[in-house]
Amino acid sequence: MCRQNPHKVQIPISITPPKQRQVQSPKTSSLRDSNSIQLSPTEKTNLLFSSSEITAATNAFQSPKLGNSSAWKCTLRGKTVVVSQRPFPNSTPDAAQFRAHLADLCKVRHAGIVGLIGAYACGSHMYLVHDFQRGADLAHCLRSRNLIGHTVLSKWIHRIRIGSDIAKALEYLHHDIPIRYVHKHVKSSGIIVSEPDFRAKLVHFGSHMLTCERHVSGQAETRRSGSVKISGTHGYMAPEYVTGGAITPKLDVYAFGVVLLELLTGEEAVRYVYEEKETVYRKISLVEGLGHVNRGLRNWVDGRMMDSYPLDCVERVVEIARVCVDSDPEKRPIMRWVSNELSRVLIMSEKWEEDMRGNDGITISLVVR
Incomplete structure (x- = not known):
């Protein structure tokens, strides 16, 4: 991750190692948890979302997309948001550095910027969660x-x-x-x-x-x-x-x-x-x-x-x-x-x-x- 001070925000996190098993497409019924950044039950955060949350919110990615993009308007944790899919490197990033970088980005708040709420990294894709802006x-x-x-x-x-x-x-x-x-x-x-x-x-x-x-x-x-x-x-x-x-x-x-x-x-x-x-x-x-x-x-x-x-x-x-x-x-x-x-x-x-x-x-x- 490219960030000036990767140790600015110290939040413990664990990474589940990749598992050798058949992987379902993120466009079908569920997301896989292998090679993704995850938290233990005692390390829950407002910044990282789980595969079950993303899958449920998007109706297993069968919900209507916003325009022609890979983005879905949905409800997460009781809030209307936009979940967008982005390509992600195959290699798992350093967990602490990722968490710190994500925390910095989520702090950015300006009247002219739709705020980033959190993310979920899964295999070759990342799912970013932003505030929903009507217009x-x-x-x-x-x-x-x-x-x-x-x-x-x-x-x-x-x-x-x-x-x-x-x-x-x-x-x-x-x-x-x-x-x-x-x-x-x-x-x-x-x-x-x-x-x-x-x-x-x-x-x-x-x-x-x-x-x-x-x-x-x-x-x-x-x-x-x-x-x-x-x-x-x-x-x-x-x-x-x-x-x-x-x-x-x-x-x-x-x-x-x-x-x-x-x-x-x-x-x-x-x-x-x-x-x-x-x-x-x-x-x-x-x-x-x-x-x-x-x-x-x-x-x-x-x-x-x-x-x-x-x-x-x-x-x-x-x-x-x-x-x-x-x-x-x-x-x-x-x-x-x-x-x-x-x-x-x-x-x-x-x-x-x-x-x-x-x-x-x-x-x-x-x-x-």
Whole structure:
């Protein structure tokens, strides 16, 4: 496990050694206990769940999944939670180190982060238990036409508030806690938006940290892609991570810059358009398209906002996004700077909306195409 101080939290734990017996699939009736982290009856904890608890809560994994993910909304210990399945190394981790690392992660609490409650490690899979957050993910809010009971983000103030919420959450992870973490999975589908206040939270916190991917604190850490599998979502991965496997806070900064571009345009990070003349698919990247923004901002910004936004605020967010997705990580800002800048933009946007409401409800900006 990759953690600065594995002895910070001392909690006794025992590991049951692997047993030579037939193993059932975790998708069927039960989970196996061999090669998993377990507690004796006198060592029960709020952080570690048992195989029987996970199996019962998910109805032996026959309960409906949340979207297309390997995650289930269920009830554990009387609380509504989300249980998500993640790949896990075949080798059993050091029990004390795992417990200490899990304890640190479960202490992370922020208004912009869906909290980690606990976990269960079993063979080649780990099951993470997070708080349940009602809402829809940002990707659906921006692009789905079939949202039931959830409003498409048609107002600028909602979008900039979402951006500010996530920036503050990442600032907290990078700068404001003793053990500083890289989230690594920042993307629009990993952000939950709640109504009616349209506040946003990061999900999947702790997933890569507990599955033996490295996190950083202070110093940059680099891994070679030839020896460590590179995992991530196309369009959000920073160039240095793709080529060298480097995981630093600048990885989150880059991905957040892509999310800002999604908030501005409503488009996917990467999409493919079929060219009939050449009979090929052409890749359209939001990051690569930044070079054409100045040719027509109004045509570039999401039309569902009906040109109703403060132009100076939109232009400022474009520039913030531009520096966040710089190909050189050294030229990207830190998240504290990004958060502070977006807070200023949010204040300006709130003032603009208030002024527009006082002007007979007219909120249309005369933005030149």
